[in-house]
Amino acid sequence: MPRPSKLVDEILAPAALARLVERAREGDRAAGDRLVRAFAAEVYGLLYRIVGNHEDAEDLTQETFVRALGSLALYRAEGPFGGWLGRIALHLGRDHQRRRGRGPARVSLQAVDAERQAAPATDRDGPTGGEFGELQRRLSEALQRLPVPLRAALALRVLQGREYDDVAATLGVRPATARTHVMKARRLLQRWLAPWLDTREGGDRR
Amino acid sequence: MNAATRRRLERTFDGSATIEDLLQLERDAAADPAVAAALHATRRLAEACGALPEPPIERLDVEHLVASVRRELGASPTEADSQRGVHGRPSKAPQVPHSWLLSGTLLQRSWGVRGRRDGSWILWRRLQGVRRGVGASVRGGRVDRAPLPKQQQRRRAITLVSVAAAACVIAVVGVRTHTQRVGDGAQHPRPAFGDSAVGSASRSAVAFGNRSAEDLTSGAAVGSESSGGQMSVRSEEPLAADGDARILTAFDVVLPTVPLDVAARARALAVFVDELAVQSGGGAFDVTGVDGAAEFARCVEDAFHARISGDWPLAGFALELLGSSDPEGRRAAEAARYLGVRSDALTPSRLARALDGAPARNVFGAPSGEAVAHTLRLAAAQALVELGAYDELARGFEVLCASGAWDRLVGTWDLEARHRHLDAIARALPSDWRPASAASARGLVTLGRVGADRLAQLVLSLTASRSFARSAALPLGSRELLGVLRGSPFAREAVEDLVRAEQRPDSLRVAQLCELIVATEATGAIDWLDARIRRRDPVALEALVALPGTTPIAALLQLEGEGYVRDDGPWLRLLAVDHARVATHLARAMRSDVAEARSLVERFVALGRPELAPALACAVAARELDAATRERAALALAELPRDEAGGARATSTPGSDDSLRAGVVATLDAALVEAWLTDGDGPVAALVVALEAWATAEQLTECLTRLDPRVAERLQAAAQLAAGRPGAGTLSRQARVQRTLATTRVVAGSNGRGTRGTNLR
Numbered sequence: 027m028p029r030p031s032k033l034v035d036e037i038l039a040p041a042a043l044a045r046l047v048e049r050a051r052e053g054d055r056a057a058g059d060r061l062v063r064a065f066a067a068e069v070y071g072l073l074y075r076i077v078g079n080h081e082d083a084e085d086l087t088q089e090t091f092v093r094a095l096g097s098l099a100l101y102r103a104e105g106p107f108g109g110w111l112g113r114i115a116l117h118l119g120r121d122h123q124r125r126r127g128r129g130p131a132r133v134s135l136q137a138v139d140a141e142r143q144a145a146p147a148t149d150r151d152g153p154t155g156g157e158f159g160e161l162q163r164r165l166s167e168a169l170q171r172l173p174v175p176l177r178a179a180l181a182l183r184v185l186q187g188r189e190y191d192d193v194a195a196t197l198g199v200r201p202a203t204a205r206t207h208v209m210k211a212r213r214l215l216q217r218w219l220a221p222w223l224d225t226r227e228g229g230d231r232r
Numbered sequence: 233m234n235a236a237t238r239r240r241l242e243r244t245f246d247g248s249a250t251i252e253d254l255l256q257l258e259r260d261a262a263a264d265p266a267v268a269a270a271l272h273a274t275r276r277l278a279e280a281c282g283a284l285p286e287p288p289i290e291r292l293d294v295e296h297l298v299a300s301v302r303r304e305l306g307a308s309p310t311e312a313d314s315q316r317g318v319h320g321r322p323s324k325a326p327q328v329p330h331s332w333l334l335s336g337t338l339l340q341r342s343w344g345v346r347g348r349r350d351g352s353w354i355l356w357r358r359l360q361g362v363r364r365g366v367g368a369s370v371r372g373g374r375v376d377r378a379p380l381p382k383q384q385q386r387r388r389a390i391t392l393v394s395v396a397a398a399a400c401v402i403a404v405v406g407v408r409t410h411t412q413r414v415g416d417g418a419q420h421p422r423p424a425f426g427d428s429a430v431g432s433a434s435r436s437a438v439a440f441g442n443r444s445a446e447d448l449t450s451g452a453a454v455g456s457e458s459s460g461g462q463m464s465v466r467s468e469e470p471l472a473a474d475g476d477a478r479i480l481t482a483f484d485v486v487l488p489t490v491p492l493d494v495a496a497r498a499r500a501l502a503v504f505v506d507e508l509a510v511q512s513g514g515g516a517f518d519v520t521g522v523d524g525a526a527e528f529a530r531c532v533e534d535a536f537h538a539r540i541s542g543d544w545p546l547a548g549f550a551l552e553l554l555g556s557s558d559p560e561g562r563r564a565a566e567a568a569r570y571l572g573v574r575s576d577a578l579t580p581s582r583l584a585r586a587l588d589g590a591p592a593r594n595v596f597g598a599p600s601g602e603a604v605a606h607t608l609r610l611a612a613a614q615a616l617v618e619l620g621a622y623d624e625l626a627r628g629f630e631v632l633c634a635s636g637a638w639d640r641l642v643g644t645w646d647l648e649a650r651h652r653h654l655d656a657i658a659r660a661l662p663s664d665w666r667p668a669s670a671a672s673a674r675g676l677v678t679l680g681r682v683g684a685d686r687l688a689q690l691v692l693s694l695t696a697s698r699s700f701a702r703s704a705a706l707p708l709g710s711r712e713l714l715g716v717l718r719g720s721p722f723a724r725e726a727v728e729d730l731v732r733a734e735q736r737p738d739s740l741r742v743a744q745l746c747e748l749i750v751a752t753e754a755t756g757a758i759d760w761l762d763a764r765i766r767r768r769d770p771v772a773l774e775a776l777v778a779l780p781g782t783t784p785i786a787a788l789l790q791l792e793g794e795g796y797v798r799d800d801g802p803w804l805r806l807l808a809v810d811h812a813r814v815a816t817h818l819a820r821a822m823r824s825d826v827a828e829a830r831s832l833v834e835r836f837v838a839l840g841r842p843e844l845a846p847a848l849a850c851a852v853a854a855r856e857l858d859a860a861t862r863e864r865a866a867l868a869l870a871e872l873p874r875d876e877a878g879g880a881r882a883t884s885t886p887g888s889d890d891s892l893r894a895g896v897v898a899t900l901d902a903a904l905v906e907a908w909l910t911d912g913d914g915p916v917a918a919l920v921v922a923l924e925a926w927a928t929a930e931q932l933t934e935c936l937t938r939l940d941p942r943v944a945e946r947l948q949a950a951a952q953l954a955a956g957r958p959g960a961g962t963l964s965r966q967a968r969v970q971r972t973l974a975t976t977r978v979v980a981g982s983n984g985r986g987t988r989g990t991n992l993r
Contacts, residue, residue, distance in 0.1 A: 216277055
């Protein structure tokens with residue numbers, strides 16, 4: 027996605043960002059547009075990780091900005107603007123998942139065991155070559171089964187490489203809680219994907 | 233597995249592990265199989281996470297997003313709500329607290345306590361006083377409570393009631409005024425926070441071809457009722473004959489306001505399609521009992537035959553509705569297959585045209601949105617695979633990949649089906665077919681139809697190489713990418729391009745990129761590696777060490793200076809890679825920065841590794857260093873580990889090969905001559921000790937003879953005496969060195985050459 031470097035530089039400066047937010051709050055539409063351009067990719071990326079498809083993520087991105095710019099008066103500038111925006115996106119994503127009836131999946135261990143038993147023998151024997159793709163496919167499915175806060179924490183920290191402070195600001199929790207979310211997500215994924223992760227006899231994958 | 237190990241595993245996964253964590257984990261893994269298993273699983277999970285496809289940001293139309301947001305913010309929410317049959321929500325305006333503030337101020341003023349810091353408390357006490365018929369007067373901050381005269385009580389009570397009534401009136405008027413202003417959209421043009429209908433309407437507007445809500449909602453006012461999962465749709469105005477847009481408008485109005493499941497959407501669609509069919513003179517159909525995708529598809533099909541048989545846009549429209557509730561596209565595909573089987577209109581050639589995005593406009597005359605086209609492509613591809621029409625699918629391969637539908641299509645197959653279908657599509661793809669985008673290049677890689685040069689050219693030539701790096705190349709894994717790049721003349725440039733394309737790689741990608749850099753000797757990525765090292769990335773350090781033509785010691789020294797390298801792991805790995813380069817760097821350091829060289833020698837002396845022999849020999853011979861440092865280097869050289877047999881020197885160390893030993897002896901020999909001429913006894917004695925340790929008896933004799941034939945025999949005898957003295961084998965190396973040093977001093981002291989009063993001269 028094209029992002030003019032000048033704009034990015036301007037956005038990256040906290041003081042400039044604060045000015046931009048203030049101008050947008052005062053009704054400057056150009057400032058609002060610049061905020062949208064600057065944060066569209068981040069918001070879209072987060073929503074894509076939450077809802078799992080482009081169309082919904084795009085719609086929710088739009089709705090996030092509509093809500094955010096429409097309620098800038100509520101933004102108190104105590105935390106990063108991106109975090110506040112991310113929090114709105116996160117709530118919208120969660121509401122969206124809830125509306126769809128595809129909210130946090132309740133996965134029973136019995137179901138996981140049954141799935142593990144049903145997995146083909148070749149899968150359990152240590153994937154090679156294209157079976158890494160199989161692991162990725164399973165991982166994609168498993169990500170959609172994660173509860174939304176864990177999914178969002180994982181996406182922000184592991185997939186986007188954000189700092190825990192940023193993750194916590196977006197999730198509206200303390201950094202320690204964000205760390206716990208990532209830890210829980212890893213454990214759940216590792217439990218669900220155990221047959222495809224245990225490939226030591228298959229040799230180094232990389 | 234203890235808690236510390238678990239924490240290290242967590243840090244390994246989330247990318248916050250330090251080099252100490254990694255080294256400790258590897259030590260733990262070597263000692264405990266459970267830790268090894270957990271570490272392997274964690275790394276593999278991290279690898280899989282890192283290889284997940286990036287969000288398709290390139291598909292996000294930012295300018296359209298900006299325009300949509302601006303349009304939504306500019307729209308009057310109450311107007312839009314009224315057209316949806318939704319009344320504006322009264323807002324809790326600032327007038328309410330303002331009115332109370334005004335009332336409080338009046339009250340305080342009436343009591344004469346305005347401006348006092350304890351006014352609130354006093355006010356409260358006075359209110360209590362009014363209620364109890366007790367007056368309170370304030371003097372010097374104290375409150376005197378005394379009964380008030382009845383007349384005064386009555387007057388104050390009337391004042392209190394009046395003020396309270398005024399406050400209520402102001403509040404009510406304020407609320408009404410604010411509501412009115414919101415309704416007019418004059419003062420608050422932005423939608424209220426929490427108004428989901430706005431966003432939903434916008435979604436529908438986008439889905440129906442990017443038409444604005446104002447355009448779509450002109451003319452029709454439709455309400456909706458929903459109860460118990462049953463939905464009925466009523467039209468307050470009959471639909472006009474020219475009502476394609478109005479029907480679309482009705483959809484736009486109704487659908488967003490009610491949370492609909494697939495069946496409800498199907499019913500809604502059926503109602504309007506039915507309406508459309510009636511208007512066009514076709515037959516109506518019964519919408520009762522419509523449930524699920526197959527029924528929905530049947531409704532669509534009926535609508536086809538009744539109104540617009542074989543018209544793809546309506547199918548796309550219907551599938552989009554399904555697809556919006558079904559991100560995986562399975563139900564949409566089911567509907568498409570159903571249509572394909574039941575309808576003669578859905579032939580493979582039609583499906584193939586659908587892959588090309590044929591329906592530019594939908595049945596209502598509006599441009600088909602990307603969502604419609606995407607879902608339609610996916611559904612058509614599913615139907616083509618189901619029909620076994622691989623040739624048609626291959627012809628639409630480019631657009632399928634470029635639209636992102638290919639990934640979703642492949643993702644819907646299980647392992648066995650994937651092999652079967654991919655093989656068939658690969659065979660159907662023309663041999664001269666070439667990808668036109670990064671997405672199709674990636675699709676080509678999926679099919680296994682790409683070679684080294686081709687992929688390298690792709691990396692270089694694609695204008696969207698950055699997206700290629702993120703979406704196509706790295707998910708292959710460095711081994712796979714190397715496999716296809718190996719032998720290509722473009723490999724180095726391709727890897728450097730990949731490195732430049734990575735803005736914020738995670739730890740896994742750093743490892744992959746480092747591996748690629750080392751394998752292709754992509755020295756253009758040194759700056760990138762340097763930046764990673766400054767961020768304390770051990771993998772980048774390893775890569776820099778392994779990369780030819782770099783000076784990794786400088787990086788190590790820098791890290792040491794920052795207190796980062798607290799153990800010898802990086803040094804030892806560096807020595808294992810290329811110990812000769814250590815000596816080279818030391819020599820370079822001596823020419824440029826003696827202090828750094830001295831620090832380096834001290835470090836080598838402390839390490840005492842056999843791989844350091846060339847470096848220590850270099851230090852012994854360096855005239856730039858002071859005598860004490862050279863002496864310490866010589867003694868450390870003598871103390872380097874050797875085999876326990878003692879006779880065959882240094883045969884079990886990495887530096888034990890003949891050429892290395894010969895090089896060390898030659899260096900020491902030259903240094904001994906220099907030291908003999910200019911230094912004191914300490915360096916000379918230490919050099920003799922080092923030579924005794926590294927040279928054979930013949931070499932030692934030759935070296936000493938070169939100094940002075942008269943003392944050679946005696947020096948050699950002394951050295952041999954020290955080495956072969958009874959009980960020498962049981963002595964520690966340090967003791968042997970000390971004994972040899974003392975003996976050498978005694979022997980050398982009698983050579984009559986002394987010039988500065990030392991023993992040796």
